[in-house]
Amino acid sequence: MSVLQIKYIKSSDNVLDLGCVFQMLRDWVAIESDSSNVQKRPELHRMMETVAQKLQLMGGTVQLVDIGEQELPDGQTLELPKVVTAQFGNDSSKHTVCIYGHVDVQPAKLEDGWATDPYNLTEINGNLYGRGASDNKAPVLAWIHAVEAYQALSMDLPVNVKFVIEGMEETGSNGLDAMIMAQRDTFFSEVDYIIISDCGWLSRRPALTYGTRGNCYFFAEVEGPKQDLHSGVYGGTVIEPMTDLIGILGDPSGKILIPGIREAVAPLSDEEWKMYQDIQFDMDNYKNKIGVNQLMYSNKVDLLAHMWRYPTVSIHGIEGAFSDPGTKTVIPAKVTAKFSIRQVPDMDPAMVKKQVTDYLHSVFAKRKSPNKLKVTMVIGAKPWLADTHHPLYEAGKVAIKRVFNMDPDLIREGGTIPIARTFQDVTGKSIIMMPIGGFDDGLHSQNEKMSRYNYIEGTKLFIAYLNEVSQIKRTSV
Numbered sequence: 262m263s264v265l266q267i268k269y270i271k272s273s274d275n276v277l278d279l280g281c282v283f284q285m286l287r288d289w290v291a292i293e294s295d296s297s298n299v300q301k302r303p304e305l306h307r308m309m310e311t312v313a314q315k316l317q318l319m320g321g322t323v324q325l326v327d328i329g330e331q332e333l334p335d336g337q338t339l340e341l342p343k344v345v346t347a348q349f350g351n352d353s354s355k356h357t358v359c360i361y362g363h364v365d366v367q368p369a370k371l372e373d374g375w376a377t378d379p380y381n382l383t384e385i386n387g388n389l390y391g392r393g394a395s396d397n398k399a400p401v402l403a404w405i406h407a408v409e410a411y412q413a414l415s416m417d418l419p420v421n422v423k424f425v426i427e428g429m430e431e432t433g434s435n436g437l438d439a440m441i442m443a444q445r446d447t448f449f450s451e452v453d454y455i456i457i458s459d460c461g462w463l464s465r466r467p468a469l470t471y472g473t474r475g476n477c478y479f480f481a482e483v484e485g486p487k488q489d490l491h492s493g494v495y496g497g498t499v500i501e502p503m504t505d506l507i508g509i510l511g512d513p514s515g516k517i518l519i520p521g522i523r524e525a526v527a528p529l530s531d532e533e534w535k536m537y538q539d540i541q542f543d544m545d546n547y548k549n550k551i552g553v554n555q556l557m558y559s560n561k562v563d564l565l566a567h568m569w570r571y572p573t574v575s576i577h578g579i580e581g582a583f584s585d586p587g588t589k590t591v592i593p594a595k596v597t598a599k600f601s602i603r604q605v606p607d608m609d610p611a612m613v614k615k616q617v618t619d620y621l622h623s624v625f626a627k628r629k630s631p632n633k634l635k636v637t638m639v640i641g642a643k644p645w646l647a648d649t650h651h652p653l654y655e656a657g658k659v660a661i662k663r664v665f666n667m668d669p670d671l672i673r674e675g676g677t678i679p680i681a682r683t684f685q686d687v688t689g690k691s692i693i694m695m696p697i698g699g700f701d702d703g704l705h706s707q708n709e710k711m712s713r714y715n716y717i718e719g720t721k722l723f724i725a726y727l728n729e730v731s732q733i734k735r736t737s738v
Contacts, residue, residue, distance in 0.1 A: 276410050279717070282402075283389070285315075286716070287382040289364065289398045290391035296342070296365035296432045299333065305342045305428050308364050312345045312401075312426050319409060321347040321424075326444075328436030331429075341436050342428035346448055349408055350421035356730055357421040359452040359690075361680060362401035362459060363430035366393035367705045374707040387713050394711040395702035400458040401426060403697060403716060407723035419731035423452060430459070433640070434680055441687050449688045454653055454730065457681060458723075461698035463672050464541045467665050467722070469657045470694035471647040472569065472673035473681060475604030477613045478640035481506065481621055482597040485632040490592040500630050502596050503582065509624045509634075510576060510598060515557070517574050517602065519620045522613065526571060527606040533570070536649075537562045540670045550701060569673035572608060576600045601640070603675070610641035645681040645692070646673075653693040656729035664722045697722060 294308035295301040309325065317323045325343040332338050342365070350357075369379035369392035377383040379392040389399070404424070411418050425448075429435045441449070462468045485502040486495075511518050542561050548554065558564040567573065581596040583589045602617070604610060618636045625634045647654070649671050661669040674694070684692055697719025703709045 276413050277406055277720075282406060282716075282720075283382075283713075286389065286394065286399055286402055286711075287391075289402065290382040290393055291380055293380050294365045294393070294428060295368050296429050297368055299339055302339060302342075305365060306340075309342045309345055309426075309428050312364055313347075315405065316345065316347040316424065319349070319405070319412065321349050323347045326440055328440050331435050344428075344437065344440055345424065345426040346444075347424040347426075348421070349423075350418045352421060353451075355418075355420050356453045356733060356735075357423060357451050358727070358730060359423040359425060359449065359455045360404045361425045361455060361457050361684070362404065363397050363427045363434075364393070364401060365428045365431050366396070366398075367431055369707075369709075376708055379709070384713070388710040389713060389716065390708055390710045392709055394709055395461065395698040396704040396709065397430070397459045399711040399716050400697055400719065403720040404458065404723055406720045407727065410720070410724050411727075419728050421451075422727070423448070430680070437680065438683050438687075441683055445687055449690070452688065452690055455684050455688070455690050455692045456726075457678065457692065457694045458696055459678055460674050460676075460694050460696040461702055461704065462696055462700045463670055464543065464700050466541045466667060466670050467661045468670040468672045468696055469649075469654055469661070470672055470674050470696055471649045471654065473645045473678045473694075474569065474572075474673075474675055475608070475610065475642040475644040475679070475682070476601050476640055476677040477604060477610050477617070477638055477642075478599070478601040479617060480597050480599055480635075480637045480639060481509070482595065482635040482637070483632050484595040484635070486592070486594045489594050492590045492592050495592055499592065500632060501592050502632050503579075503593055505625065505628060505630050505632050505634075506579065506596050506598050508628060509621055510600070511574075515574060517572060519616050521616050522572055522602070522608070525608045525612070529566060529570065534562060536671055537565045540565065540672060568675045570605050572605050573603045574600060575603075603677070604642065604644045606644055606646050608644070610638075610643060614638040614641065642677050642679040643682045645678070645685060647692055647694075651691055651693075652733045653691055653730070656733060657693060657695055657726060660722055660726040660729045664718060664725050695722070695726065
C-alpha cells in the first residue's frame, strides 16, 4: 500500500474538512437542476457554472463547452447547458483518466411523497436525503474530493485527471455525442481510461459494473375518428382506436413475441453463470424493497440474468386515454402507446426498429381495422459491455479490497447509460463503471439519498483507485 493510501485512509477525516464536504453537497442539491423542466433552465446553467468555478478554484484547466441549442416541441429553441471539461496534470509519463458525471436531476416535489424538502439536503440516521444526492451529485463531488485530497497532502496526482461533466443526462444527453466526436482528437486524444460512477451497488457489498442494457423506445399511435366520441352515442358503432392499440400490444405476461429479438441475444456462458452464482443478492430483501410478494423468476441466477443480460419489454403508458379522476365516458380518437425494449448484446437498435415496426403492422393488418397505425422509435441506445479481466477491473478489485476489506461483486446494470457506448465507439478507450451509491438509494424515486458512509468511503475508494491505475503497465493496456 502506498504512503498516500496509508495516510489518507487512516486519517481521511483530517485530510478534508468533512463539514465543507457535506456543505458542498448541500449547496449542489439546493440547485434545482431539473433538465426536463425548461422553466428550470436558468438553474441548470447555474449548476454548470458552479461546477466550473469549483474546479477552477482547485487549479484545474477548465472550459465551459458550448454544445448548441435544444429544439422544443413547439418549435422554439433553448440554449443547452454547457459541458464542463477540466484537466489536472499533464505529465506524459503518467496514465490519463477521464471521469464522466452529470449534475442534472430528475423532477422532484415535496407533494410527490417526499418526507423532506427534496432540494434541502437533510440528514436522517446517517443518510443524506435530497434529489440528485446519489444520482449523480455526490459521486461527482467524491471524485473532486479525491483530487483535493492529493492536493491537501501536497502530493502529485499519480495519474493525470480529466473531467467531463454534463447537465442533460436525465433527458438524453442532448449535444454530448457531437461534443465527444468533435473533441475526439483533442481533449480525448491523450486519455487512456474512462471512469463512470453513475450507477449503484446491488447489495451492501461494493461492486464494479461491467455492462448496461441499451434501450429502444417506441410510440405506437392508432388514429380513428376525427374527434373524441361519446361512448353512449357511438359505442358499438365504431372500431375504437384504444381497442386496436390494446390488441396489438401483445402477451400480458411480458414475453417478447417479435420474431428475431431473442435469437439475437448472446448466449449465457459458463463463466457468466458462475459470476452470477457468486454475487451477493437477497431475493427476499429485493421483494420487500419494491413491495411485491412474487417475482417473475424464483432463483437468483435467472432473476439477475433477466435483469441484466436478456431483453425485456415494458409498456409505460398510453397518451390520449382518459386518466384524470372521475368517470369521463369518452372514446378517444387517437391513442399512443409508449413502450420500450431493453437492448443487450448482440442486438442492434436499427434491426430492432425494423422488427418491431414490421411486427406491429402485421398484427394490425390482421385486425382489418379502418384505423391508422404509426410506429416511431424515438430512442435507440446501444448496450455496453466491458471485459472484467481488463487491468482497469483488476485495479478496481484491489482498491475495493484495500478500502472495504472485501472483494467486490461484478455486476451489470439493467438500465441504460448511453454515454458509455458513445465513449467506447467514438474514442476507442477502455471504460470502467465504479459505483459508490447504495442499493437502496432510491434513484429517480421519492426520498433519494446518499449515506454518509458511502460518500466518505467512496471518496477513499476513488483516491485509492487512482493510485492503483497508476500501477497499470502500459504494455498490458
